[in-house]
Amino acid sequence: MNADDEPHIGPLARHDDEPAFDEPWQAQVLALAFALTKVGVFTAVQWSDALGAELRGAAERGDPDDQTTYYAAALAALEGLIAADGRVSPDGLSSRTEQWRRAYLNTPHGNPVKLSAGLNT
Amino acid sequence: MTKHDSNTIANIHKELHSHLPPEPALRVKALESLLVEKGIVDSEAVDAWIEVYTEEIGPKRGAEIVARAWIDPSFKARLFDNGTEAVKDFGIEQEHLQVVENTADVHNMVVCTLCSCYPTSMLGIPPTWYKMAAYRSRAVRDPRGVLEEFGVEVADDVEVRVWDSTAELRYLVVPQRPAGTEDWDEQKLARLVTRNSMIGTERDLAARIEEVA
Known part of the structure; x- marks a missing residue:
């Protein structure tokens, strides 16, 4: 028996009980977007326009219509708006991302991960 | 190998x-x-x-507002007149709030065709389907079809109004209070109100009376 046998439940409604976030970073993206609108780095309208543009791009590329795509679009929108603000440079951002990656790889499993652990390769 | x-x-x-x-x-x-x-x-x-x-924040806060509107006519009048001001009674900050009411003749349904604008301070994080392209496009093009997917049948003579949210306009639907709840208090009524009924993908709360009572 599959869900099609249920008379009234269509494909959209089957997503009704899913959790708001699949992974913690997804909540962090929305939290950062909220915090940055509060301090005026960008406006709620700019956020909505940027997110809308990323979602449209994802749909045009044929990305799956799901929560993973949604939060990937939200992260891309956030990065775009922060780059436009200028105080955090794209180069600084990518080297910081690498530094975190090394920090995780250099830290024994179970220990707290500190950014300084990623300073040396 | x-x-x-x-x-x-x-x-x-x-x-x-x-x-x-x-x-x-x-x-x-x-x-x-x-x-x-x-x-x-x-x-x-x-x-x-x-x-x-x-x-903490989930649709419970929105449900409390709906229940208050059902039992307190002066609150209801304020809520429809200036939602942002009225919900401050609950300690809620929700800018640009517009509250719309379901009646026997009108069903309201909310979408954000652009992205996922939503009254988060009252309903929490929007459900997955609200963020999906399928809902965002079909809610406007085929609202009755979408409602059917959610098991909602709206009679032909009931007008379906679709509201497109933006960063500067957030909607909350006040569903109809079901018959048979006349002697219920505000707290009990709030338990009847679902998230989807405040977005408009649910209409008749009568089916929940037995569950809540």
Whole structure:
């Protein structure tokens, strides 16, 4: 028996009980977007326009219509708006991302991960 | 190499790197740490938002507002007149709020065709389907078809109104109070009100009376 046998439940409604976030970073993206609108780095309208543009791009590329795509679009929108603000440079951002990656790889499993652990390769 | 061996090696590899977060998580960590260092955001504010939105704020707050509107005509009048001001009675800050009412002749349904604008301070984080392209496009094009997917049948003589949210306009639907709840108090009524009934993908709450009573 599959869900099609249920008379009234269509494909959209089957997503009704899913959790708001699949992974913690997804909540962090929305939290950062909220915090940055509060301090005026960008406006709620700019956020909505940027997110809308990323979602449209994802749909045009044929990305799956799901929560993973949604939060990937939200992260891309956030990065775009922060780059436009200028105080955090794209180069600084990518080297910081690498530094975190090394920090995780250099830290024994179970220990707290500190950014300084990623300073040396 | 047998399949078994390659699986074992893959598992060992996975084990070694299992604590490495996925790429987007690293990117978010990088963003947050730089923004905090530069004094642009406060990490405690970010953590507080996450805690509040993952644990505390959900549709319960919206349901309390609906229940109050059902039993208190003066609150209801204020809510429809200026929703943002009225919900401050509940300690809720929701800018640009417009409240719309379902009646025997009108069914309201809310969407954000652009992205996912939503009255989060009253309903929490929007459900997955609200964020999906399928809902965002079809809610306007074929609202009755979408409603059918949610098991909602709206009679032909009932007008379906679709409201397109924006960053500067958030909607809350006040569903109809079902018959048979005349002697219920506000708290009990609030338990009747579902998230979807406040977005408009549910219409008749009568079916819930038995469950709540």
